[in-house]
Amino acid sequence: MPEEKIPVVDITGDPASAGNPIQQWNPVGTEDQAPASESRRGFLKKGAGLSAASLVGTAALVTGSDDAKANTSWAEHFQGAYRLMTDEEKQESISRLEQRYSKEYGKNVTVDGTDAQEGVLFGYALNIQKCIGCRRCVKACVQENNQTRGDEQEIEWIRVLKMEKGEFTQEKLNDGYPGDYGIQVGGNAYSAAGVVLEGEHYYEPEKVPEADSHYMPIACMQCEKPPCVKVCPVRTTYREPDGPVVVDYNWCIGCRMCIGACPYWARRFNWGEPKLPKEEMNPKTHYLGNRPRMKGVVEKCTFCIQRIRHGRYPACVEVCPVGARKFGNLLDPDSEVRRVLDRKRVFRLKAEVNTYPKFFYFTD
Amino acid sequence: MAFMKMNQLVLFGVLAASSPLAFAEEETVCFESREGSSEVKKTEIAEGLPNVKCSPRAGGVLWWGDPFDGTEPMGEMKIEADYSKGEAVVKPRAPQLGFLPVCGVACHNGTFPVKNDDPNPRKLVMHGDVVPDASDLQHGRGGIWCLDCHHSDTRNKLVDNFGNEVSFDEPQKLCGKCHGPIYRDWRDGIHGKRIGEWASTGKKRWWVCTECHNPHDVQQGARNSGYAQLRPERAPILPKGIYNKDHEGHQAAH
Numbered sequence: 001m002p003e004e005k006i007p008v009v010d011i012t013g014d015p016a017s018a019g020n021p022i023q024q025w026n027p028v029g030t031e032d033q034a035p036a037s038e039s040r041r042g043f044l045k046k047g048a049g050l051s052a053a054s055l056v057g058t059a060a061l062v063t064g065s066d067d068a069k070a071n072t073s074w075a076e077h078f079q080g081a082y083r084l085m086t087d088e089e090k091q092e093s094i095s096r097l098e099q100r101y102s103k104e105y106g107k108n109v110t111v112d113g114t115d116a117q118e119g120v121l122f123g124y125a126l127n128i129q130k131c132i133g134c135r136r137c138v139k140a141c142v143q144e145n146n147q148t149r150g151d152e153q154e155i156e157w158i159r160v161l162k163m164e165k166g167e168f169t170q171e172k173l174n175d176g177y178p179g180d181y182g183i184q185v186g187g188n189a190y191s192a193a194g195v196v197l198e199g200e201h202y203y204e205p206e207k208v209p210e211a212d213s214h215y216m217p218i219a220c221m222q223c224e225k226p227p228c229v230k231v232c233p234v235r236t237t238y239r240e241p242d243g244p245v246v247v248d249y250n251w252c253i254g255c256r257m258c259i260g261a262c263p264y265w266a267r268r269f270n271w272g273e274p275k276l277p278k279e280e281m282n283p284k285t286h287y288l289g290n291r292p293r294m295k296g297v298v299e300k301c302t303f304c305i306q307r308i309r310h311g312r313y314p315a316c317v318e319v320c321p322v323g324a325r326k327f328g329n330l331l332d333p334d335s336e337v338r339r340v341l342d343r344k345r346v347f348r349l350k351a352e353v354n355t356y357p358k359f360f361y362f363t364d
Numbered sequence: 365m366a367f368m369k370m371n372q373l374v375l376f377g378v379l380a381a382s383s384p385l386a387f388a389e390e391e392t393v394c395f396e397s398r399e400g401s402s403e404v405k406k407t408e409i410a411e412g413l414p415n416v417k418c419s420p421r422a423g424g425v426l427w428w429g430d431p432f433d434g435t436e437p438m439g440e441m442k443i444e445a446d447y448s449k450g451e452a453v454v455k456p457r458a459p460q461l462g463f464l465p466v467c468g469v470a471c472h473n474g475t476f477p478v479k480n481d482d483p484n485p486r487k488l489v490m491h492g493d494v495v496p497d498a499s500d501l502q503h504g505r506g507g508i509w510c511l512d513c514h515h516s517d518t519r520n521k522l523v524d525n526f527g528n529e530v531s532f533d534e535p536q537k538l539c540g541k542c543h544g545p546i547y548r549d550w551r552d553g554i555h556g557k558r559i560g561e562w563a564s565t566g567k568k569r570w571w572v573c574t575e576c577h578n579p580h581d582v583q584q585g586a587r588n589s590g591y592a593q594l595r596p597e598r599a600p601i602l603p604k605g606i607y608n609k610d611h612e613g614h615q616a617a618h
Contacts, residue, residue, distance in 0.1 A: 107412065125554075135597035136424055143417055143427045154601045201600065202609035207593035211586065271604075283412075311561045318428055321397040322591055323557030323571065334449065334564035336553040343554065364555075 076100075082248040082287065083238065093250075094287060101292060105281045112286040114309040116242035122303050122358065123243070123330035124314075125340040126217065129363045130324035133208045133215030135160050140319035141219075144304060145290040146282055148274035155268045157301040158219040158316060161199030165212050219316075220245065220266035220301035221349060221357030228258035228267065237298070242309075243330075243358055244302045246288035254296040263350050264357075267300045303327070330358065394418035396425050397557065397576040399594055401460050409433060422595045431559040435569050439534050443551065451567035453560075457532045457574060464532060468520035479516070485509050495580050502583040504542075513538055513579065535573045 079085075079093050094111045101109035138158045141147075147155040199216060209215065226245050229237055236251035237258055259267045273295045285291040286306035293299050304314035308327075317325040328335030337360070340346065344362040351357075392406040394416065409415045409430050417427035435453035458464050471477070471490075485506075488498040495501060501509065515521040521529035522538045530537045540547035549555035550573075557571040573579070582590045602609065 130591075132591060132594070133596060134422070134424075134594060135599075136419070136422070136426065138600075139419060139597045140426045151601070153604075156600050159600070200609060202602070204596070204599045206595065208596045209587075209589070209593065308562065311563060311566060312431075313559060313562050315427060317562075318431065318559040319424075319426060320557065321424060321594075322576065323397075323555070326554060328562050328564065332564055335562075336558075336564075339552050339554050343549075364549075 073100075076250060079250060081234075081236065081251045083235075090287075097287070097291060101283075101285070104292075105276075105278045105283070107278070107281070107283050109281075109283040109285060111291055112284070112289075112306055112309070114286070116240050117309070119329075119331055120242045121330045122222070122308060123328065123335075123337040123360065124222070124303065124358065125326040125337050125344075125346070125360045125362055127324040127326070127344075127364065128214070128216055128361045130322045131160075131209075131215045131217060132322055133160050133162060133203070133210075133213070134321065136319050136321060137217060137316035137325065140315045141301070143280070144282055144307070144315035146276055146285065146292050147268075147299070148270060148272075148276060148293075149280075150275045152275070153270075153272050155270070155274075155299065157266070157268065157299075158217055159201045159265065161201050161216045161218060162203040162210075162213050163199040163216055165214060216361070218264055218266070218349065219359075220262075221264050221355065221359040222301075222303060224356035224358060225354060227261040227263065227353075227355060231257040231261040233257060240288070240305075244305055244308075245300070246302050246305065247298055247300060248288065249291075249293050249297045249299070252297040254298070256298060258298055263353050263355065267298050269298050270295050392418050394423050394425050397571060398574075398578065399423070399592065401578065402575045403460065404434075419597060422597050424594070428559060431569050432567065438570060439531070441537070441551070450561075450563070450565045453567065453569050454533065454572055455569065455575070457535070457572065461532060464520055468518060472519035474517065483509065502581045502585070503579060505583070532574075533572070535579070539573045539579075 075096055076093070080089070082090065082093070085093065090113055094113050097111045098109055101111065138156050138160060141157050142149065142155075145157065147157070149155075203213075222239075222244050224239070224243075226237075226239060229235075229239060229245060232238075233255060234251055234253055236248045236253075237245060238248075239245050254269070256269055259269060270293055274293055276292055281292070282290060284306055286302075286309065289302045289305035304312075304316075307314060313327055314325075317327045326336045326340055328337040330337055332338060340362050341360065344364065346360045346362045348357045348360055393403050394406065396402040396404055404416055404425060406418055407415050413429045415429050415433045416425045417429075418424070419426045432453055435455050438452040438454045485499045485501065488495065491498075498510075504512075511523075513522055515523040515529055518529055520532070522532060522535065524530050524537055525541050536547060536550065546555050553568075556573075557576065558568040560566060560568040577590050578592060581592070584590070584592060587593070
């Protein structure tokens, strides 16, 4: 359509752009107004026609294409919020995704839409005394949940903090305060800098656990009153009836308000185009969980929603070599989590901010 | 090194050289909880589905394709607990213990070695690989000795408080003799490890004591911990533009 070029205002006054409708409109009014306004209206009309035609054309084009991504991206782009969809719309959206992912990753990818079960509220308990800081949970999570990986950008939902075993002595009382170390960015009385809380998560010793340290893994606490949900301007992140806080990736606008609101550093942003090698991709996915994400959306731990909705433990629970991670139904008095709550000394991280986490730390 | 067994690779090499049907596929072995004593070989249990995914760096299992692969039902226990509601399975320990099939017949055959009734810890002639210094056993702080756990006549069995034989597949019946509160927590699922289904009525694979703890070295020397040290997985990469973990002293100019 060479004659229907998108009109651009040419400020050079080039005679070649004399046919441009905007250029023809003369605001000074030395000429007759009627044809000018007519041609302007004509331009708007033409423009409207053009954009409608181009959309239809694009749709026709992409459905004929072999490119898995192009085939579905148009429909995917214009779909509504998952929570507001009818069951048919959900199913349509799911099969669209299954088709695209299967082509993209060269295997049979399933996208699950299983809803929450009645009478289930998921809770998690972690024995902070047992954790050895080996980070196996972190890597297992990446295997299971299809996070982006590589040198450019690596997303991990769990962060294992190394903390010093504390002890207050007269000699060490003034260590680490401003003076020698400049402005504090964390840390405690003895060590200048931590990254989050009073721990650091970039530790790299030969063997763990180190004698003078203990370890505290943090991830999404699946709050009952989640601050991230409160701030989301498009309500794309919400708490599911069985507890986990999830993200509808297609509805996410990437504003990252939730990342700022979360007191637990639990949310991650896809700054670049996610990189997920085909052979490492986990084909068993859930719409609200580990399906491949796109650039510009936020993601987080969902307690492995694709596993727990079908009765299986989350991947981090299974992989923990010391059995520090416990998981189950908070409404079932016989569940492992409830037994921990009944019998052990338990605390919740930052309980004072009234987020009511369903993630509990305990000691023997 | 636990990741690939060198001796098996060598064996494969010999086979490849001698046989025209050469297959030089590398065998991947990784460990579940206790390095060297809870090993699992990577195989395919269904089209494109491995039984385990192994960590290339630390040699541990990172993911189970089938949580019940290679398990069998757990034996009865005298006290009712979780296992009576759901389904409990365990992985037999015997394949992990190299000498177990022969130790009850080859060396300890009932007449040999001659039974020694001296209860005091002394230097062992054999088994230096298991207990490097038998006079300083790293378990029980001098309070226990071999035959408190191992059956005195039937050496391929353990022994309970009444002198009954206990299978190596059920060490909990032995360990619970002393570690009562831990045993109770383990039965109720709040000590130790389980994989499978989260429901209290679900099917779970239970880890038994010796799958995580080395009973001959539970004190772990100066660390005084029941779990052996192991190599951690790689640290996360630093965010773009950050050059050290303290977020201080950036190399790039602002």
